[in-house]
Every structure is written in structure tokens, then in C-alpha cells.
Amino acid sequence: MEKKTLTLNESITIGLMLFALFLGAGNIIFPPYLGQLAGDNIGIALVGFLLTGVGLPLLGILAIAKAGGDLQTIAGRVHPIFGIVFTAIVYMAIGPFFGIPRTGTVAYEIGIAPFLSVQQQASSLPLFLFTLLFFTIAVLFASNPTKLVDRIGKILTPILIVVIGMLAVKSILTPMGSINAPVGTYTTEPFFESFLQGYLTMDAIAALVFGIVIIQAIRAKGVTDKNVILKTTAFAGAIAAAGLAAVYLSLGYIGVTSVDAIGLQDNGGSIIAMSARILYGDFGGIILAAAILFACLTTAIGLISASAQFSNKIYPKIPYIAYVLIFAAFSTAAANVGLTQLLAISLPVLLAIYPLAIVLVILSFFDYAFGRKPFVYIIPLMLTGIISVFDGLRAAGIEFQAIDALLNNIPLHEQGIGWLLPAAIGTIMGVFIARRMMK
The missing domain is CATH 1.20.1740.10 (Amino acid/polyamine transporter I)
Structure with missing residues (x-):
């Protein structure tokens, strides 16, 4: 009923x-x-x-x-x-x-x-x-x-x-x-x-x-x-x-x-x-x-x-x-x-996907203002993903010293939210591209 x-x-x-x-x-x-x-x-x-x-x-x-x-x-x-x-x-x-x-x-x-x-x-x-x-x-x-x-x-x-x-x-x-x-x-x-x-x-x-x-x-x-x-x-x-x-x-x-x-x-x-x-x-x-x-x-x-x-x-x-x-x-x-083994795999995965989930949630609240163009999502998610994936790999014990040294120069990276500034920049870029496409 x-x-x-x-x-x-x-x-x-x-x-x-x-x-x-x-x-x-x-x-x-x-x-x-x-x-x-x-x-x-x-x-x-x-x-x-x-x-x-x-x-x-x-x-x-x-x-x-x-x-x-x-x-x-x-x-x-x-x-x-x-x-x-x-x-x-x-x-x-x-x-x-x-x-x-x-x-x-x-x-x-x-x-x-x-x-x-x-x-x-x-x-x-x-x-x-x-x-x-x-x-x-x-x-x-x-x-x-x-x-x-x-x-x-x-x-x-x-x-x-x-x-x-x-x-x-x-x-x-x-x-x-x-x-x-x-x-x-x-x-x-x-x-x-x-x-x-x-x-x-x-x-x-x-x-x-x-x-x-x-x-x-x-x-x-x-x-x-x-x-x-x-x-x-x-x-x-x-x-x-x-x-x-x-x-x-x-x-x-x-x-x-x-x-x-x-x-x-x-x-x-x-x-x-x-x-x-x-x-x-x-x-x-x-x-x-x-x-x-x-x-x-x-x-x-x-x-x-x-x-x-x-x-x-x-x-x-x-x-x-x-x-x-x-x-x-x-x-x-x-x-x-198998919990110990699963934790060794799952924790890095969670560290990799968590920032992506946050960016998705935040963008979903205002993407309608830009015609919900994929660029509004793709660019910030790509930049966020690059950082979060390497964070996950490092948690799994897989390190790339040259890349890690580069990422450490990003503001707030050592605190675990180095993806924040790149995500914001990517969002601005995505919005700019979306607006150009809407004209």
C-alpha cells in the first residue's frame, strides 16, 4: 500500500x-x-x-x-x-x-x-x-x-x-x-x-x-x-x-x-x-x-x-x-x-578508495549546476586517485621512493590528505571545461 x-x-x-x-x-x-x-x-x-x-x-x-x-x-x-x-x-x-x-x-x-x-x-x-x-x-x-x-x-x-x-x-x-x-x-x-x-x-x-x-x-x-x-x-x-x-x-x-x-x-x-x-x-x-x-x-x-x-x-x-x-x-x-591476510589486502584498498568516495560525495551536491558533465568528476578523481592509490600501495609495503618523495611535497600529504588540494584544483579545471562545453 x-x-x-x-x-x-x-x-x-x-x-x-x-x-x-x-x-x-x-x-x-x-x-x-x-x-x-x-x-x-x-x-x-x-x-x-x-x-x-x-x-x-x-x-x-x-x-x-x-x-x-x-x-x-x-x-x-x-x-x-x-x-x-x-x-x-x-x-x-x-x-x-x-x-x-x-x-x-x-x-x-x-x-x-x-x-x-x-x-x-x-x-x-x-x-x-x-x-x-x-x-x-x-x-x-x-x-x-x-x-x-x-x-x-x-x-x-x-x-x-x-x-x-x-x-x-x-x-x-x-x-x-x-x-x-x-x-x-x-x-x-x-x-x-x-x-x-x-x-x-x-x-x-x-x-x-x-x-x-x-x-x-x-x-x-x-x-x-x-x-x-x-x-x-x-x-x-x-x-x-x-x-x-x-x-x-x-x-x-x-x-x-x-x-x-x-x-x-x-x-x-x-x-x-x-x-x-x-x-x-x-x-x-x-x-x-x-x-x-x-x-x-x-x-x-x-x-x-x-x-x-x-x-x-x-x-x-x-x-x-x-x-x-x-x-x-x-x-x-x-x-x-584469514582475517590477518585479508587485512593486509583490504586496508590498502580502503586507503586508496576512501578519498575517491569523499570527492564523489562532495561533487554530487553541485554537479547539476554544470550540466553533470563527466569532466566535473573525471579530472578531480584522476588527480585524487593518483595520490590515494600510491598511499594504498605504501600501506601494502610497496614503495616507489622517487614518487613518494615527489608526493611528500604536496601540502598535507604527510597528514594523510595530500589529495585535498589536487582534488580542489581538478574540480576547478573540470568546472571550467564543463562551462566551455555548455556554451
Whole structure:
């Protein structure tokens, strides 16, 4: 039955689902680490992080909604072949080849392993049994994409919010310590350092993958009008962004007040684990385990569903549920025997494609002003790609000293965003050419 619009409650539920899809284990363990290092500069550091850690994913969701539902539509404006190839690389990299297996492994290492004996941790059987159960549950939730809103937005998200809220509220009511001086780069460049860290969360790519899940969820409610879908997606994106911001602020506060109690730690996982036990005793470990498990599970469900929907669109002869089972089975195997090898391949791929995805998203918002000519995309993407591909190769251990030395002369290259200025110059060139062609 066709509907003109969704109720407020339905829109909020979709927004909560999107929030849960974004909030993975990495999003939980990073802000406490930022808080410890930022110290007195926590305010400006969180502003920088929120701009890229929340702002870019929101732009990605809006870009997908504006384009009509998927990344392929945007990428296809460059060239149809590029649209298919680039989109497939994005989905496979952040899906079964990287993102999905990692959700199972991280959930086990942080949520389950601490409760096992040393002998049990040394055995491969507990990890296998856990990932088998973990991805079986993910399959049950992802088996019917039209039910994702009810299953995640109304069931898993509230639980996730409660367990994170318990940690945040307790840390505010009974702070673990005072705020100390900043450390390292956060002493002199807190905004820029956190801005880069937010960019490196790679949630902007996740937004391009989850966009299709949100659009399908809205359409499953009977809404077909493109403007209504765009407005509803924007509303859901705003809810998700607000939720992420609240979590980042809360966990950042936990980190910045934890130094006196636990000292400086090497990673956010240690910080949040120790802080949970200080705030709630042994029960704190259970709270943290619940938060990590639900965060990883919702992300796994979203990635499996999105990857299956895209694959079914490209090759519809294989049904959606078959893709769900294939990706879940592959991810279970990868999480147990091949994750290290997959990471060695996938991380460089992500570093190579992430800047391209950002440029695509930004250009999609104003390309109509220049007749959506391919040159508006091709030139900045070529310049961006040259830099990002070599960044990916270097991450894979493949170095070209002469080229690397040349690239190091580009502003901001050492900070990981050397593609920014070339992309801007390429955009200006593309706009100039497009305007000439339109005359």
C-alpha cells in the first residue's frame, strides 16, 4: 500500500536504525583514546573529530538519498563501467573482505575473550563457536531487509543506547579524576589532529554502503515519492548524527577524566575496559561486553544486508537470501582463519578508495549546476586517485621512493590528505571545461 509520508515515530525508528548501523566497536573505543591525549584541549579536539567523524557520514547519506538510493548512481556519472567497478570494490572491501569479518573478531576479543581462561583463549574453538553463532544471528536479522527497521530500530538500538548510557552517566556523576594536560600532537594541533582521526574512521564509506539499506527501509513502508524519501533520509541522518555525536562526547569525557585512575593507555579498548570496571566493578565488564556485542552485531547486520542488496541488483539470478548466506559464511571463515591476510589486502584498498568516495560525495551536491558533465568528476578523481592509490600501495609495503618523495611535497600529504588540494584544483579545471562545453 502506497503512503505519501511516514509518521514521526516511523521516521525516528529509521533514524535509530541508521545510528546503530554506524556505531561499531571502532566508534566506541576511539573517543576515549582521543580524550586521554587531548586533555585540556578536549573541547576543540572533539569539534574537529565531529566535523569529519559525523559530518562526512551525514553528507554521504544525503548524497545517496539525493542520487536515488545507491553509490552506483553517483559513480556512474563518471562512466557506467566506473560506476559498477568502483561500487563493487567499495562494497566488497567494507563488506565481506574487511568490515564484516572484523565485527565478529572484535566482538569476540573485547566482549567474550576477557571472560575466558588463558587456556580457552589459546584455543581456536571458542572463536569458531562464537563467530558461528554471531553470524547466524546476523543472518536471521538480515534475512528480510524490510524487517530491519523493526528488528534493529526497535530492538537492538534501545539496548545499545542503554548500555552506553550507563557508562556515560556514571562517569559524569562520579568522575574518575581531573582533566590533565594534553599529550603529543594534541598539545599544539588538537583540532587538526582530531579532524584527521575522524576522517580516518572511514564512516563516510559506510554511509555510502548503508544508504541503500535506509532507502529500502523507507520504500518498504510504502513511500515512493523521491522528495519524501530524501526528506525522510535527511531526518534519519540527522538523528543518527546526533546519536553519534552524543556517544562521542560521552566517551570522550570518560577518556579525558580517566588518566588519574588508570594512567595513559596505548589504545581506546584498554581505556574503556579499565574505566568500565572502575565505574561499575566486575559488572562494568559485563556492561562493556554488551555494548561491544550489540554495536558489532548491528554493524554486521547492516553490512551483510547492504552487500547482499547490491549484489542482488548487479546479478539478480542469485536471490538476496543466498547472498546473505554466502557473505555470512565467508565472513565466519575469514574471522577465524584469514582475517590477518585479508587485512593486509583490504586496508590498502580502503586507503586508496576512501578519498575517491569523499570527492564523489562532495561533487554530487553541485554537479547539476554544470550540466553533470563527466569532466566535473573525471579530472578531480584522476588527480585524487593518483595520490590515494600510491598511499594504498605504501600501506601494502610497496614503495616507489622517487614518487613518494615527489608526493611528500604536496601540502598535507604527510597528514594523510595530500589529495585535498589536487582534488580542489581538478574540480576547478573540470568546472571550467564543463562551462566551455555548455556554451
